[in-house]
Amino acid sequence: MATLLRVPEVATGSTEAVLTEWLVPENVAFEAGAAIAVLETDKAAVEVEAEIGAMVLRRLVDGGSTVEVGAPIAVLGAAGEDVSSLLAELRGAEASAGAGEPATNSSGGPAEPSPARIFASPLARKLLKEAGIPLDAVAGTGPNGRIVRKDVEAAIAQVDKPATTIPEPGAKAVVADAAFEEIPHSRVRTVIASRLTASKQAIPHFYVRRTARIDDLLTLRKQLNAVSPAKISVNDLVIRAVAVAHGTVPDANVIWTDDAMRRYRTVDIGVAIASARGLVTPVLRNVASLSLSAISAQVKGFARQADEGRLPQKDLEGGTITVSNLGMYGVDEFAAIINPPQAAILAVGAGKPAPAVVNGQLTVATQLTLVFSVDHRAIDGALAAQWMAALVTALEEPLRLVA
Incomplete structure (x- = not known):
């Protein structure tokens, strides 16, 4: 039976990691104990080992993506196994996450149709709120278009980039201060x-x-x-x-x-x-x-x-x-x-x-x-x-x- 491979808590108290690389291709069998992928934590890279023999039927996350602890990153199963129902359940779970009760208008009736829900990790939502950037201004690159940390960092970097302006005729050009450079924290x-x-x-x-x-x-x-x-x-x-x-x-x-x-x-x-x-x-x-x-x-x-x-x-x-x-x-x-x-x-x-x-x-x-x-x-x-x-x-x- 097909199952989801989820991100383990590779470091005590960790909430996310970077999936740096896949070590096995899709649809190639591996044995129990085989290293499937590499997750990079704040201090080290950790290999995710298979608990049972199977194969990766579908990757849900690309190499280089930031992933949350507990998030699904692949579907594992036997050769030729149909995973469409599992993927549909996964999409449904993400669609309902955080949706809450049906919206109503002031009279208690159904609310007018609202825009499609934007999926984002809790960390991404927190960072966007702190930066004052609306969710709909960011394109997600995670599974099913989910907004993840790297998307937020890219959006913040774009906002922080100094705008290029054309000076008014006769105005003096403004020269940027070149006394220092800022190196983002690793x-x-x-x-x-x-x-x-x-x-x-x-x-x-x-x-x-x-x-x-x-x-x-x-x-x-x-x-x-x-x-x-x-x-x-x-x-x-x-x-x-x-x-x-x-x-x-x-x-x-x-x-x-x-x-x-x-x-x-x-x-x-x-x-x-x-x-x-x-x-x-x-x-x-x-x-x-x-x-x-x-x-x-x-x-x-x-x-x-x-x-x-x-x-x-x-x-x-x-x-x-x-x-x-x-x-x-x-x-x-x-x-x-x-x-x-x-x-x-x-x-x-x-x-x-x-x-x-x-x-x-x-x-x-x-x-x-x-x-x-x-x-x-x-x-x-x-x-x-x-x-x-x-x-x-x-x-x-x-x-x-x-x-």
């Missing part, structure tokens, strides 16, 4: 801005700063890279050190919820990656059980997937802490914003030679500046200080990282 940039603003508004941040001498760490890294096929970075070692610190101070491996403190049994760590598509923070699972080479391989894999827009949503969720490293750009020190619902983020600067007192003697050591941003609801000052002490010890005594 979906990823918009989501990042929203999440970080909400984080600073809702989470009471406080910061703990320490420096660590990492000469022994650099020596260990050199020794490991001499024999390991996977090259270990300083950031890989820092990630491992964070796992050691969480193991030493397990009360810091928590997140705050409205009802309770949630303490985790495994150490899952987010890694901030500046990809070609924007900032993402995929999560390494159970880092305490991973070797340094495994950490390195996973981080490199995440970076490749992020650049390609192929990070699964499941890899972008969870964790209690994120590591954000700007040391490769020569940044000495910075304070990062917590990635909710996590409770902390560690900002890592560049390791640089600096004066240091070691065993009462003044010397030059490679020092790494660390700033620990903490959710004060979940982790208080004394606990944060204990955690930072454990982290610095792990970095300055790096054999703990390979034990």
